[in-house]
Amino acid sequence: MQIKDKVVVITGAASGIGKGLAVRFKAEGARGIALADMNGDGVMAVADELGAFGMACDVGDEDQIKALVAETEKQFGPIDIFCSNAGILREGDEDQPDKEINDSWQINAMSHVYAARAVAPGMAERGSGYLLNTSSAAGILIQVDSAAYTMSKHAAIGFAEFLAAKYGPKGVKVSVLCPQGVYSGMTLGREGRPAAADGMLTPEDVAEAVVKGMAAEQFLIFPHEIVFEYMKRKADDRDRWLRGMSRVREKIFPSG
C-alpha cells in the first residue's frame, strides 16, 4: 500500500519510531494523520509540528482506543492504516512483578487486539486497509534481559499472523515490524546491550523500511536484515540457537 492520500493512525507517536513514522508518512503525502500517546504533551507537540491531529491515549485501555478511532474518523473519515506502535520494555526474569508483566501484556500485545477490533471489520467491509503492528526482533528471537518483553512481543507476532490469515483475503493487509536496536526513548542508556550488537538504526531508517515493506505488502518487516538470517538459524536448529542465546545472556548476567 502507498501512503499517499491515506488516513493514518500512529500510536506511541510522541517519540522514537512512532514519531519517525509520523514525519515520514507526512512526507509521503498522507491525507490525514492522527497521533496518539500516553504522553499527551509530547504527542501534541509532534502533532503541532506536523499539522496532524494529536490525542492523549493509553493503548492498554480498550475504551481509549475506541475513542481514538472515533475522533480520527470524525476528523478525517475512515482509517486506511492503523500503526499499533506504542510499547514498553520492563527488564526482568520470570520473577519480575506481575504488574510489569501485565502492563507489558496490555501495552505490547492487547493494544493490537483492541486496535484490530476497532478498525479491521470496517476495513474488511470497504475491502481495503492496513494494520502495521510493531513487535520487535525479540518477538522472533528473545529479549535476554526481559521475560515480559519476550512473551508480549511473541504474542504480538502470533496475533498478527492470525489477523493476516483472517483479513488478507478481505483486502486488509497486515505487517509486523521487527527492528533490533533503534535510537529512541526506549534504548536511551541501553546502547551496550545485545540488541545493539548489530548496530543501532535511527527512527528514519525504520520508517524507510516500513514504507518499502508496506509498498511490497510484506508481512515481516526487518529494518535490520540480519534478523531474517537469525530467524532462519533458529528455525533450522533450535537447540544450537538456544545455546547461543545462553552465551549472550551469560555475558550480561555472569552469575545467572
Ligand SMILES: NC(=O)c1ccc[n+]([C@@H]2O[C@H](COP(=O)([O-])OP(=O)(O)OC[C@H]3O[C@@H](n4cnc5c(N)ncnc54)[C@H](O)[C@@H]3O)[C@@H](O)[C@H]2O)c1
Ligand atoms: N527502540 C528499539 O530498539 C526497539 C526495537 C524493537 C522494537 N521496538 C518497539 O518499537 C515501539 C516504539 O518504541 P520506541 O523504540 O520508539 O520507544 P519510545 O519509548 O521512544 O516510544 C514509545 C512511545 O510509546 C508511548 N507509550 C508507552 N506506553 C503507552 C501506552 N500505554 N499508551 C500509549 N502510548 C504509550 C511512550 O510514551 C513513547 O512515546 C515499541 O513497541 C517498542 O517495543 C523498539
